Amino acid sequence: MSLLPSTPPGKAPPASGLHGPELDAASFRRIAAIAHREAGLYIAPAKAAMVRTRLARRLRALALPGFAAYCDMVEGAGGLAERGAMISALTTNVSHFFREAHHFDILRERLLPHLADKVRAGGRVRIWSAGCSNGQEPYSIAASLKDAGLSATQDVRILGTDIDPGVIAHARRGRYPAHMMTGLSDDMRARHFSPAPGGWQVSPDLAALVSFRTLNLLDDWPMRGAFDAIFCRNVVIYFDAETQARLWPRFAHHLAPEGWLFLGHSERVSPAAQAHFTSRGLTSYQRAGAIPAPARPEGRLA
Incomplete structure (x- = not known):
């Protein structure tokens, strides 16, 4: 399994320049905290644009207006299934036979x-x-x-x-x-x-x-x-x-x-x-x- 690459921590800038809602720094921090809590993933602030791209599909599927609303849903009482979907969206599964x-x-x-x-x-x-x-x-x-x-x-x-x-x-x-x-x-x-x-x-x-x-x-x-x-x-x-x-x-x-x-x-x-x-x-x-x-x-x- 391959996950999002890590780089040294810092302040996450808004992820912009793509179609759809902007991923603001506060929502990025919430998403990164959920990913760490649920799966031990460390997602560097430099990966905010990648997070936005991957989770934008979830926002569209759920008809949510933005990332703050998405975080509210994921952290809510009924968010267990979506937390799993979020982790799946943030991980990249790359492998081949007889690797290494x-x-x-x-x-x-x-x-x-x-x-x-x-x-x-x-x-x-x-x-x-x-x-x-x-x-x-x-x-x-x-x-x-x-x-x-x-x-x-x-x-x-x-x-x-x-x-x-x-x-x-x-x-x-x-x-x-x-x-x-x-x-x-x-x-x-x-x-x-x-x-x-x-x-x-x-x-x-x-x-x-x-x-x-x-x-x-x-x-x-x-x-x-x-x-x-x-x-x-x-x-x-x-x-x-x-x-x-x-x-x-x-x-x-x-x-x-x-x-x-x-x-x-x-x-x-x-x-x-x-x-x-x-x-x-x-x-x-x-x-x-x-x-x-x-x-x-x-x-x-x-």
Whole structure:
């Protein structure tokens, strides 16, 4: 998942020069505060014009006269659904199959031999794709597992989560137009997909390995078992330092001993959390030692 890029904070100027209502500084601050409270997003004042462009569609759909009225609605008692629509509008879901290929090299070469032995010994395998966007990442993981001889007939499962219910619905369908199939070789596409109207359909045996659900990383996580690997790439860089500091121990706590955490190319575990992880290469970490249970989130972060 890719979110609005961040730049240093400052005073938001009115976003003007476009058709429709102007986004005044006070409304921008309200929208930025809601996005941070609901999803941990940091939206820089320099992105006011982008916010205006993306939310103008919501104003038109709701027949609202301006951004102040929109903020009143979103913050009102009946604004829950629109808060979700607002977060969806402010996030850009960009991904492709086998993105950041070095992580999949580690998966194939260092994890899968161990995981295959684990399954043969009667164990379970669990992998989490956090911020899975339209599903290319979890299906890439599933293809790697399938090519290593693991399947849904064994106790092997991949969980894909995202805050946006729209992209989760797309991921569940498992159908991709040609322009979303980048990253796949012709051979891999032939093995794991079939032609379908408007594009390509993920194969049933691959789909059987993956389940999807909507999840806000700032909320309580219902998953109780440990994961052998967590992919959370190009997500945490868009959170502020306080939000990141709360996430690192939670990820560590949900990893099996020596489980792996994969981050995006611009992301690093913060120094304060490095006691929980051992670096194993570029944006690749293993859980280190015993991890105390992190504090439960007190609702969404303010």
